[in-house]
Amino acid sequence: MQAPTLLRFLSLLFGLALAGCVGVSRPPAVSADLPQAFPAYDDAAGPGPGGDGALPGWRSFFSDPGLVALIEAALAHNRDLRVVQAQVEEARALYGIQSAARLPEIDVNATGTRGRTPADLSLTGVATVAGQYRVGLALPAFEIDFWGRVRSLEQAALAQYLSTEEARTAFELSLVATVANSYLLARELDERIVLARRTLESREESLRIMRRRAEVGVSSDLEVRQVEGLLLATRGELATLERLRAQNEALLQQLAGHALPADPPGGLETQGLPEALPAGLPSALLARRPDLRAAEQRLRAAEANVGAARAAFFPNISLTGFAGTASAELDGLFRAGSGSWSFTPVLHLPLFDGGRLRANLDLAEARRNGAVAGYEADVQTAFREVAEALAAHHWLGRQVAAQGELVAAERERARLAELRYERGVSSYLDVLDAQRGLFAAEQALVQLRRARMSAMVDLYKTLGGGQLP
Numbered sequence: 001m002q003a004p005t006l007l008r009f010l011s012l013l014f015g016l017a018l019a020g021c022v023g024v025s026r027p028p029a030v031s032a033d034l035p036q037a038f039p040a041y042d043d044a045a046g047p048g049p050g051g052d053g054a055l056p057g058w059r060s061f062f063s064d065p066g067l068v069a070l071i072e073a074a075l076a077h078n079r080d081l082r083v084v085q086a087q088v089e090e091a092r093a094l095y096g097i098q099s100a101a102r103l104p105e106i107d108v109n110a111t112g113t114r115g116r117t118p119a120d121l122s123l124t125g126v127a128t129v130a131g132q133y134r135v136g137l138a139l140p141a142f143e144i145d146f147w148g149r150v151r152s153l154e155q156a157a158l159a160q161y162l163s164t165e166e167a168r169t170a171f172e173l174s175l176v177a178t179v180a181n182s183y184l185l186a187r188e189l190d191e192r193i194v195l196a197r198r199t200l201e202s203r204e205e206s207l208r209i210m211r212r213r214a215e216v217g218v219s220s221d222l223e224v225r226q227v228e229g230l231l232l233a234t235r236g237e238l239a240t241l242e243r244l245r246a247q248n249e250a251l252l253q254q255l256a257g258h259a260l261p262a263d264p265p266g267g268l269e270t271q272g273l274p275e276a277l278p279a280g281l282p283s284a285l286l287a288r289r290p291d292l293r294a295a296e297q298r299l300r301a302a303e304a305n306v307g308a309a310r311a312a313f314f315p316n317i318s319l320t321g322f323a324g325t326a327s328a329e330l331d332g333l334f335r336a337g338s339g340s341w342s343f344t345p346v347l348h349l350p351l352f353d354g355g356r357l358r359a360n361l362d363l364a365e366a367r368r369n370g371a372v373a374g375y376e377a378d379v380q381t382a383f384r385e386v387a388e389a390l391a392a393h394h395w396l397g398r399q400v401a402a403q404g405e406l407v408a409a410e411r412e413r414a415r416l417a418e419l420r421y422e423r424g425v426s427s428y429l430d431v432l433d434a435q436r437g438l439f440a441a442e443q444a445l446v447q448l449r450r451a452r453m454s455a456m457v458d459l460y461k462t463l464g465g466g467q468l469p
Helices: 003-023 065-077 079-100 149-215 221-255 283-288 290-311 356-422 428-462
Strands: 107-117 128-144 316-327 339-348
Touching (some): 079 149, 149 428, 356 428
Antiparallel strands (some): 128 316
């Protein structure tokens, strides 16, 4: 190739390279049009350290030693978490494979052929037996990444790997919250079972007394049946609570990988969860959520795939080479003058493919647009989850206070009903109704206390939690 022609060819390649670089766009800015801060309630705490609303790690957030030990067991032995960790390792390996494509591959190549050419095919008209042997270093087809196609694919693989890493963190945070909520439910059921057993003992004693009173004619059989019905209802409620506790225990076993710690569990009153978070939490806290960071990485991967699809329109330049020794005889491979080399550059420029490249670019852009919309939807969903958790924690606090007053009122009503019955002012039906109301109010109070604690756990999760080990 003459020098002017070579210069024109190199200029054309340089111009195409610039065009290819210009064609790769940066990821678009994403805006979910969110408020600057989450809703604030009158029971919120003052600004935290630094006023940024930073959350502590889960070991500091949860103070019950039994719960901390259970979370540690779940993070160490949960099988679903191991599946997610394997997916992270898979994505890391795929990124390593794609990253290696940017470097040339060098192989040790040894080949040998030997064959006979019949006389009617030989140029000399005489049958010949010949061979060829080669040993050296080979460079398989190596693509020179002028247009950034290989680089874009590497960036996409890296983003996919980082996405799975963030997804693993999100799963760990979800696992911590699930274990905490199940543990709190177990403590709720323990307290409700204690209440039910105490109530059952009281009603068994009431039935015994009522039967004695009926035997001496002081009470009627109707009153005995009423007390008996209340007793049987309490037994049924106790059986339901025992069933729920056993089912929740099975869930905790699964979450912890059947490696439950021996630490004794605490009660709801010993959990020590924060009563409130700082007021005016900024919506920018959502950027700490690992699931949103995973969605952001998926968006970057989609944008990188667009760059790779756009670069496929430009020429593909690959190099193939060999350097070593060659000889017609095996014992002549390493003799003087047996050196051999070859260098083969190949330029491939697609001219007509039936629209395949255009369709691939359209597909990549459609997936990128879907990733943008999905990211915005995830951000808006995350904001809603935080707002819901804040509202739940606030209003459940109001319900707990009101329910506590109701329990006190029902307890006083039960005491007065028993006094009135003993003095013959009212029937035993009033006593039964008051006892039924007190039992229901006590059960509801325990449920509400646990629900408010679970709302704080959910709020911790929806805000992205603290640092995980």
